[in-house]
Amino acid sequence: xxGYSELIKNFEKTRDYMRDFFIYGFKVRGDFGQKSARTYDDxxxxxxxWLGDVLRYDDSxxxxxxSISADSGRIFENPLYRxxxxxxxxxxxxxxxxxxxxxxxxxxxxxxxEIVEAIDARFGTLFEEQTVRNKLKEYVDEGLLxxxxxxxxxxxxxxxxxxDLPPSLADAIKFFSEAGHFGVVGNSILKAANTKNDxxxxxxxxxxxxxxxxxxxxxxxAIDEKRSxxxxxxxxxxxxxxxxxxxxAVPLGIFCSVQTGRxxxxxxxxxxxxxxxFRLDKIKKxxxxxxxxxxxxxxxxxxxxxPHCFGVSFxxxxxxxxxxxxxxxxxxxxxxxxxxxxxxxxxxxxxxFEKTAENTYTLTLDVFDPxxxxxxxxxxxxxxxxxxxxxxxxxxxxxxxxxxxxxxYCETE
Amino acid sequence: xxxxxxIYGVYFRIxxxxxSRESMTEKEITDIITKNGFNDSILFLPQKxxxxxxxxxxxxxxxxxxxxxxxxxxxxxxxxxxxMWLKAMLSDPRINLFLTAExxxxxxxxxxxxxxxxxxxxxxxxxxxxxxxxxxxxxxIKAFRTxxxxxxxxxxxxxxxxxxxxxxIAGHFVPLKIEYSPKNDKFRVxxxxxxxxxxINHSIxxxxxxxxxxxxxxxxxxxxxxxxxxxxxxCKEPIVVKVTPERNAIERFMLxxxxxxxxxxxxxxxxxxxxxxxxxxxxxxxxxxxxxxxxPVLEILGPPAIRKQAAERIAKQxxxxxxSQKIALYNLYSIKKYIGG
Numbered sequence: 001x002x003g004y005s006e007l008i009k010n011f012e013k014t015r016d017y018m019r020d021f022f023i024y025g026f027k028v029r030g031d032f033g034q035k036s037a038r039t040y041d042d043x044x045x046x047x048x049x050w051l052g053d054v055l056r057y058d059d060s061x062x063x064x065x066x067s068i069s070a071d072s073g074r075i076f077e078n079p080l081y082r083x084x085x086x087x088x089x090x091x092x093x094x095x096x097x098x099x100x101x102x103x104x105x106x107x108x109x110x111x112x113x114e115i116v117e118a119i120d121a122r123f124g125t126l127f128e129e130q131t132v133r134n135k136l137k138e139y140v141d142e143g144l145l146x147x148x149x150x151x152x153x154x155x156x157x158x159x160x161x162x163x164d165l166p167p168s169l170a171d172a173i174k175f176f177s178e179a180g181h182f183g184v185v186g187n188s189i190l191k192a193a194n195t196k197n198d199x200x201x202x203x204x205x206x207x208x209x210x211x212x213x214x215x216x217x218x219x220x221x222a223i224d225e226k227r228s229x230x231x232x233x234x235x236x237x238x239x240x241x242x243x244x245x246x247x248x249a250v251p252l253g254i255f256c257s258v259q260t261g262r263x264x265x266x267x268x269x270x271x272x273x274x275x276x277x278f279r280l281d282k283i284k285k286x287x288x289x290x291x292x293x294x295x296x297x298x299x300x301x302x303x304x305x306x307p308h309c310f311g312v313s314f315x316x317x318x319x320x321x322x323x324x325x326x327x328x329x330x331x332x333x334x335x336x337x338x339x340x341x342x343x344x345x346x347x348x349x350x351x352x353f354e355k356t357a358e359n360t361y362t363l364t365l366d367v368f369d370p371x372x373x374x375x376x377x378x379x380x381x382x383x384x385x386x387x388x389x390x391x392x393x394x395x396x397x398x399x400x401x402x403x404x405x406x407x408x409y410c411e412t413e
Numbered sequence: 414x415x416x417x418x419x420i421y422g423v424y425f426r427i428x429x430x431x432x433s434r435e436s437m438t439e440k441e442i443t444d445i446i447t448k449n450g451f452n453d454s455i456l457f458l459p460q461k462x463x464x465x466x467x468x469x470x471x472x473x474x475x476x477x478x479x480x481x482x483x484x485x486x487x488x489x490x491x492x493x494x495x496x497m498w499l500k501a502m503l504s505d506p507r508i509n510l511f512l513t514a515e516x517x518x519x520x521x522x523x524x525x526x527x528x529x530x531x532x533x534x535x536x537x538x539x540x541x542x543x544x545x546x547x548x549x550x551x552x553x554i555k556a557f558r559t560x561x562x563x564x565x566x567x568x569x570x571x572x573x574x575x576x577x578x579x580x581x582i583a584g585h586f587v588p589l590k591i592e593y594s595p596k597n598d599k600f601r602v603x604x605x606x607x608x609x610x611x612x613i614n615h616s617i618x619x620x621x622x623x624x625x626x627x628x629x630x631x632x633x634x635x636x637x638x639x640x641x642x643x644x645x646x647x648c649k650e651p652i653v654v655k656v657t658p659e660r661n662a663i664e665r666f667m668l669x670x671x672x673x674x675x676x677x678x679x680x681x682x683x684x685x686x687x688x689x690x691x692x693x694x695x696x697x698x699x700x701x702x703x704x705x706x707x708x709p710v711l712e713i714l715g716p717p718a719i720r721k722q723a724a725e726r727i728a729k730q731x732x733x734x735x736x737s738q739k740i741a742l743y744n745l746y747s748i749k750k751y752i753g754g
Binding site: 005006007011022023024025026045048049050052056058065067069070071072073074082084085086087088089091093094095097098101102105106122123125141142143144158159160161162163166168169171172173175176179180181182184185186188189191192193199200201202203204205206207208213214216217220223236237239253254255256257258259260261262266306309310311312331342345346347348349375376377378379380381382383384385386399401402403404405406408409410 | 415416417418419420421422423424425426428429432451452453454457461469470471482483484485487488489490491492493494495496498499501502505507508510511512513516520530531534535536537538539540541542543544561564565590591592593594595596597639643661664665667668669670671672673674675676677678679686691693702703705706707708709712713720723724725726727728729730731733734
């Protein structure tokens with residue numbers, strides 16, 4: 001394991017391993033076939049180093065299984081944030097970080113030459129001007145430094161220092177760092193301010209989403225600037241898909257499922273003239289493209305289509321496709337099962353829910369892809385009187401599923 | 414603006430902590446590394462921090478210890494990315510629970526020239542429940558803040574609320590932790606229920622169901638342990654399920670139930686996974702219906718009581734299914750008769 005470092009240059013490879021360790025938990029070394037054994041050993045050791053307290057090992061006949069075992073609803077801090085705190089750097093990076101900020105903490109506004117001389121005078125290290133110039137530019141971009149032009153010369157000063165987080169703001173950051181988008185950024189504020197969340201738990205917490213956050217800045221920028229993006233998308237159904245497919249698409253939003261643990265890029269594919277949702281955890285290598293001329297028109301259509309999406313699917317139709325209604329009839333005892341009525345009301349999404357007879361209620365879903373609703377519909381097993389609409393295949397599958405389940409649970413008892 | 418940058422990294426953070434001290438011994442430095450670093454950091458960091466020839470030149474030897482070469486203690490300078498995140502946080506309706514209008518305006522003013530990192534309309538929740546809490550309701554905000562302060566102070570609260578079954582309950586409670594569910598879009602508070610100063614029960618209260626909450630002038634003196642509280646809430650036996658690879662069920666299941674603590678065994682020949690999953694007793698029905706929604710590609714193997722509940726629902730469904738198939742057959746018969754088939 002010579003040359004091993006617990007810090008990494010590239011987040012993408014680690015993202016895959018961490019995800020697999022967390023999501024599956026049953027994979028052994030041989031299952032990471034497409035990567036070399038050395039890569040696996042290094043990634044495993046890194047996971048051990050970053051996440052030692054939440055790792056679990058199980059020996060099976062196939063080898064040792066490594067998994068990230070955490071009850072996500074009972075942790076104060078997402079352990080996967082630690083992957084973001086592992087970026088490698090050069091000796092000059094860390095020296096210049098502390099030296100430049102220390103020089104400018106004197107309160108002066110200095111030009112490049114003065115900063116180089118001050119570092120030499122205070123710390124006895126003479127850096128090349130170009131090296132310092134690059135770091136100053138980087139820190140202006142990151143918002144640590146301010147620059148102003150005086151004639152042709154740029155002068156630099158330090159941005160505002162944060163002394164203490166007011167308690168109410170600290171509480172807000174504690175909450176949003178675990179429950180909000182890009183929580184790792186909030187977590188980095190807490191770390192810098194020497195505090196941590198000790199108040200909030202997040203139920204139904206899909207901590208693995210943080211690994212996809214690395215993609216979001218480019219996607220959100222493309223949305224704001226009405227640009228297209230190019231990317232690779234890999235199959236969720238074929239784990240051996242190592243090649244992926246190239247797409248050019250116009251991003252329109254991020255679909256978040258708080259029940260299935262998946263997030264999607266919702267986009268328009270101009271070549272195919274259709275909307276499509278791409279699993280974020282299966283996307284790699286995003287490149288920003290040009291401005292998409294018809295963006296506003298497409299966005300309007302997208303918003304118009306949303307009430308016909310039960311989940312994330314736009315079906316197989318083109319952007320003006322028709323809608324196939326699905327009608328589910330439920331048996332609900334009105335006198336004793338008000339909680340079921342309330343449950344359907346709050347979970348029905350775009351459906352129309354109405355009472356059609358005594359103790360009988362109907363939900364009508366005018367959706368692009370009725371198949372998508374069936375997973376949820378089956379959570380009402382025991383009270384589904386009938387399924388109408390959708391496709392014949394959908395209805396056949398439902399009835400055949402019920403038959404199989406009956407054999408599975410009731411004929412073996 | 415980069416999310417994955419060394420300036421947020423563990424090594425920079427440890428170096429800043431070390432440089433915040435006037436002077437320290439080698440042991441104190443290694444203690445800081447052990448406490449704040451990754452497990453392997455201790456193998457890499459000491460030789461970079463301590464003067465050794467190949468170090469970063471951040472410390473100098475001084476007597477028996479080391480002192481920073483810096484003139485100033487490192488300070489927290491929020492980056493643009495962090496400010497953009499704070500700006501985005503300000504437009505979330507839940508911010509009202511934490512900041513007053515004045516505090517919000519002051520922070521907004523400070524971040525006047527900053528663009529938010531994201532907008533709420535960038536994200537679409539596809540399956541969030543529609544009866545989430547009302548974060549603009551003044552009574553709700555007041556109750557939330559009273560509870561938040563009480564969690565921090567271990568203050569005893571006088572709470573009156575309506576339970577999920579419609580019962581009016583009033584009593585003294587000491588709140589332990591606050592929980593948020595993105596699926597329900599609701600906050601709940603985990604409490605100990607007190608009578609005459611003694612714990613009589615656990616209670617989970619939806620903040621949206623609170624009718625009245627007042628802070629008392631008393632705090633709870635005894636140590637509160639969330640570990641023992643939540644251990645008592647946990648199921649006695651894990652639920653055991655068998656998931657087949659059919660319809661990509663393993664991938665779907667593993668993602669959906671990723672938030673639960675679990676242990677998985679996979680059969681090499683069939684690819685079938687047997688999964689043990691630990692859950693909290695309050696979630697039993699939710700677990701059952703979520704598992705049933707996988708249909709025949711997932712089987713609940715145990716505990717027997719949960720399997721029995723599943724079987725009862727399926728048997729009940731069978732009656733409906735037979736009825737509706739009869740209707741479908743009758744319809745088919747009528748159509749055939751009509752067209753003379």
